[in-house]
Amino acid sequence: MAATSTTVASAGPSRPAPSFVQRLRSGDQIAHLITFGAAVVVLLITAWLVFELYTNSVLSRNKFGWKFLFTSTWDPVAGEFGALPFIYGTTVTAALSLLLAIPLGVGAAIFLAELAPPRISDALTFLIELLAAVPSVIIGLLGVFVLIPILRTVEPSIRAVLGWTPLFQGPFYGVSVFSAGVVLAIMIVPFIISISREIILSVPGDQREAALALGATRWETTWDVVVPYARKGIMGSIFLALARALGETMAVTMVIGNDPKIKASLFAPGYSIAAVIANEFTEATGDLYTGALIELGLVLFGLTILINAVARLLVVSTTSQGSAR
Amino acid sequence: MTLHLIRRKTVNWVMLSLTGLCTLIASGILFFILGYLAIHGAASLNWNFFTKLPTPVGETGGGMANAIVGSAKLLLLASLFGVPIGFLGGVYLAEFGGSAFSFFVRYTTDLLNGVPSIVIGIFAYTVIVLPQKHFSTLAGGLALGVMMIPIAVRSTEEFLRAVPTSLREGAMALGASKAKTILTVVIPAAKHGILTGIMLDLARVAGETAPLLFTSFSNRFWSPGWEQPTAALPVMIFTYAIAPYEDWHQQAWSAGFVLLALVLTVNIIARIILSKKGPVPR
Numbered sequence: 057m058a059a060t061s062t063t064v065a066s067a068g069p070s071r072p073a074p075s076f077v078q079r080l081r082s083g084d085q086i087a088h089l090i091t092f093g094a095a096v097v098v099l100l101i102t103a104w105l106v107f108e109l110y111t112n113s114v115l116s117r118n119k120f121g122w123k124f125l126f127t128s129t130w131d132p133v134a135g136e137f138g139a140l141p142f143i144y145g146t147t148v149t150a151a152l153s154l155l156l157a158i159p160l161g162v163g164a165a166i167f168l169a170e171l172a173p174p175r176i177s178d179a180l181t182f183l184i185e186l187l188a189a190v191p192s193v194i195i196g197l198l199g200v201f202v203l204i205p206i207l208r209t210v211e212p213s214i215r216a217v218l219g220w221t222p223l224f225q226g227p228f229y230g231v232s233v234f235s236a237g238v239v240l241a242i243m244i245v246p247f248i249i250s251i252s253r254e255i256i257l258s259v260p261g262d263q264r265e266a267a268l269a270l271g272a273t274r275w276e277t278t279w280d281v282v283v284p285y286a287r288k289g290i291m292g293s294i295f296l297a298l299a300r301a302l303g304e305t306m307a308v309t310m311v312i313g314n315d316p317k318i319k320a321s322l323f324a325p326g327y328s329i330a331a332v333i334a335n336e337f338t339e340a341t342g343d344l345y346t347g348a349l350i351e352l353g354l355v356l357f358g359l360t361i362l363i364n365a366v367a368r369l370l371v372v373s374t375t376s377q378g379s380a381r
Numbered sequence: 382m383t384l385h386l387i388r389r390k391t392v393n394w395v396m397l398s399l400t401g402l403c404t405l406i407a408s409g410i411l412f413f414i415l416g417y418l419a420i421h422g423a424a425s426l427n428w429n430f431f432t433k434l435p436t437p438v439g440e441t442g443g444g445m446a447n448a449i450v451g452s453a454k455l456l457l458l459a460s461l462f463g464v465p466i467g468f469l470g471g472v473y474l475a476e477f478g479g480s481a482f483s484f485f486v487r488y489t490t491d492l493l494n495g496v497p498s499i500v501i502g503i504f505a506y507t508v509i510v511l512p513q514k515h516f517s518t519l520a521g522g523l524a525l526g527v528m529m530i531p532i533a534v535r536s537t538e539e540f541l542r543a544v545p546t547s548l549r550e551g552a553m554a555l556g557a558s559k560a561k562t563i564l565t566v567v568i569p570a571a572k573h574g575i576l577t578g579i580m581l582d583l584a585r586v587a588g589e590t591a592p593l594l595f596t597s598f599s600n601r602f603w604s605p606g607w608e609q610p611t612a613a614l615p616v617m618i619f620t621y622a623i624a625p626y627e628d629w630h631q632q633a634w635s636a637g638f639v640l641l642a643l644v645l646t647v648n649i650i651a652r653i654i655l656s657k658k659g660p661v662p663r
Contacts, residue, residue, distance in 0.1 A: 083558050083560040083561065084558050084559045084560045086560065087472075087476075087477075087559070087560035087563060087564075088473075088477050090469060091469045091470070091472045091473035091476070091477060092473055092477065093469070094465070094466050094467075094468075094469030094470040094472075094473060095469075095470045095473040095474065095482075095483070095486045097466050097470070098466065098467075098470050098486060098489065098490055098493070098530060098531075098534060099485075099486060099489055101493070101527060101530070102489050102492070102493050104504075104508075105493075105496070105500075105501070105504045105527075108503075108504055108507040108508060109500070109503065109504070109507075112503075112507045112511075159403070160403045160406060160407060161403075161407070163399060163400040163402075163403030163404070164400065164403040164404040164406075164407045166400045167397075167400035167401050167403060167404045168404060170400075171397060171400065171401070172404070180404060180408050182652065183408045183411050183412075184407055184408055184411065185652070186411060186645060186648055186649070186652075187407070187408075187410060187411040187414070189584065189585065189588075189644055189645065189648045190411075190414060190588075190641060190644070190645075191587075191588020191589070191590070191615060191640060191641070191644060192588070192589075192590065192591075193588065193590040193615045193618045193619050193622075193637075193640075194414070194418070194588070194618065194637045194640065194641050195414075196619070196622065197618060197622045197633060197634070197637050198414060198417060198418075200622055200623070201622075201630070202417060242410055245407055245410075246407070249407060273389055273390065273392075273393035274393055274397060275392060275393040275396045275397055276389070276393070279396070296495075299495050302497070303495075303496070303497025303498070303499070303500070304497070305497065305498065305499045305590070305591035306590045306591055306615075306619060309619075310619070310622065310623060330497060330499045330591070333499050333502075333503070334499055334591055334594055337503075337506070337594065337595045338594065338595045338598065349503075350503055350507070353499070353500045353503040356497055356499070356500055357496060357497070357500045360495055360496065360497055360500075361492055361495065361496070364491070364492055364495035365492065368488070368491055
């Protein structure tokens with residue numbers, strides 16, 4: 057019996073093939089077949105998901121074509137559906153959340169990996185990873201009743217500094233694209249921290265020692281040697297966070313204001329793809345309306361799959377651990 | 382020269398302090414969430430919350446007993462559906478994998494893990510709600526089950542892989558077939574890890590709201606059987622939080638507290654177990 061490796065199938069190519077019944081009798085083939093079946097089911101479900109999204113959005117796809125992505129009228133009564141305000145809202149909130157979460161996340165990851173003593177680092181990472189487990193609807197609850205009042209009080213000072221830009225014009229009601237961006241940032245920061253920390257930790261120690269031996273300060277070592285070395289993996293963690301931000305539904309729905317208009321100001325209410333599906337799906341009357349919402353789901357699916365695929369390639373290429381996330 | 386050195390040292394000190402500040406903010410957010418929910422949620426939490434049905438608008442009191450039972454039923458269905466497929470798929474990847482096919486399965490699993498929960502909700506809607514023409518516990522359970530699969534697959538695979546090769550070789554040297562080795566040696570050795578992974582998986586879908594909105598929908602009353610719409614804790618939090626009634630907001634805080642306590646307890650216990658055993662899959 058060849059027991060050298062457990063991952064290689066046992067039958068060698070030179071042996072005469074046993075009959076089907078013989079192979080089944082050994083039990084190995086049955087186990088192989090059953091588990092293989094489960095693996096195929098995973099593939100089938102994924103394919104089925106794409107198929108359902110595609111076929112159920114047929115009415116909307118046929119009627120609007122590519123125009124669906126580039127028009128901004130969303131009028132269920134007249135049967136006119138354009139996805140642009142939602143695509144815009146999703147993109148802007150995700151971009152804003154990255155803008156806030158990247159410095160915070162990478163900074164914290166550097167501290168946890170390079171400076172903090174291992175025990176403190178592990179304890180803090182434990183806490184931060186718990187933050188990732190907080191359900192999105194609870195973040196939304198706090199967003200509505202805690203974050204928005206806080207943002208209302210800091211809004212005048214933001215306006216005083218940045219009010220001259222078109223991004224911070226107009227009245228601030230609390231529910232806004234800005235609030236959604238902040239809530240999303242809170243939700244994605246744990247991912248950036250925990251993945252980036254592991255990647256920074258996996259940078260070989262002699263890289264640091266070499267830099268320190270050349271007279272670099274701690275910060276110079278970190279910023280000019282360690283971070284560039286871990287760059288690809290950190291980028292991967294950011295892409296994973298981005299994919300989450302794009303697909304995040306409940307917290308955003310609760311604070312974005314749900315107004316399908318494209319406004320330059322971040323203080324204005326907006327709408328995101330996931331939020332419009334969550335709000336309008338059960339109320340959608342008529343197949344075209346439902347079809348348009350499902351097509352939005354298809355768009356969101358495509359977007360997140362694309363970004364996830366890139367992210368996983370980036371993380372996998374630096375560490376083998378990243379693929380498990 | 383000295384000026385240059387002073388500048389470098391200042392930059393060093395400032396930047397390193399800033400990274401510490403980032404850590405403080407990020408971990409502070411969790412304490413804030415916990416503290417705020419504990420104060421607000423626990424304050425209005427009482428026995429009625431666990432035993433009574435929701436009251437009509439304007440009437441105070443009442444609870445979310447039906448939502449708690451509903452959530453439990455949804456999670457039961459989800460595990461019945463997601464765990465066997467995920468577990469067996471994981472066994473395949475760890476024990477029979479190694480080909481291009483298993484790479485493909487692994488990659489697809491990771492992608493399925495990244496699909497937004499609301500899109501999974503649409504899938505369950507088109508597969509069950511649309512043909513049946515009514516919302517049901519069944520549809521919600523399917524949606525959550527699909528969400529459980531990727532993590533069940535990947536955590537099972539990781540824990541099986543962590544079992545030392547020498548154990549397998551020992552079993553095979555004694556004459557056990559591969560199937561017997563897996564069943565009686567490898568899986569028992571990885572049992573705790575796999576179970577903990579599945580607990581974490583359950584804790585994650587327990588807080589999911591989006592895929593339930595248009596599958597299990599909601600219900601103000603008990604939902605007997607599996608064919609009717611049912612209330613679930615996360616959906617109740619959402620509905621109550623965005624409603625304009627002060628009384629409902631209080632209930633939302635209580636529900637949030639209960640849900641978070643549940644999810645975090647499972648997470649903490651699971652992570653403590655896993656930290657002694659190996660990597661924590663998410």
